[in-house]
Amino acid sequence: MPKTILAVDDSASIRQMVSFTLKSAGYDVVEAVDGMDGLEKAKARAINLVLTDQNMPRMDGLTLIRTLRGLPQYKATPILMLTTESSDAMKTQGRAAGATGWLVKPFDPQKLVEVVKKVIG
Template sequence: MATILAVDDSPSIRQMIKVVLGPAGHTVIEAGDGAEGLAKAGSSALNLVITDLNMPVMNGLEMIAKLRGLPSCTGVPILFLSTESDEGIKQRAKQAGATGWITKPFKPEQLLAVVSKLTRA
């Protein structure tokens, strides 16, 4: 199955992602902000990155732009998981390199379906 990096400053959201994706056979690596996510992405072979937008230290948009500069993350899908639903922010995320978007709160089956589609797992 897939190795997924979950980047969110909320421990409960990271835990929820792990509870949903773990039983489906996915390995979930957690990071609490964009800088930590970037560091972990550089040291792991990833199949997918799930990130929040608003985080301390480095936000999701900044992290995505930096991830897209790493050779190891060139083709890795990036899914935004955020409370933000503004079209302008969605466009900025897409321009930075995001593949898709799910609005919080999310339904577990919705997350599983999108992850399966993006990872082909």
């Protein structure tokens, strides 16, 4: 059974690229348009990995990570930030919120697959 990845980003083109890249590598991908949508989808089904942007309407990535970490089923689930934010301060906030790792946009599709394989197999 393929592992399921939740891709949360308010950019349709980024979601499509992430989805295409990960589906091509054999993963099941669920797309969400912002943090609120991502939270609802994460509660509705089992997710093996969450990829989230930081800057989104309704709920940003850090708030989504903190909220997911508060749910028993997501305490240990890998969560990667995929964002244009690359400052050390933002990365520190991400780690404090519970992010497992950080990828900067624009991303290299092969690197994304490598990181995902490293994190969830």
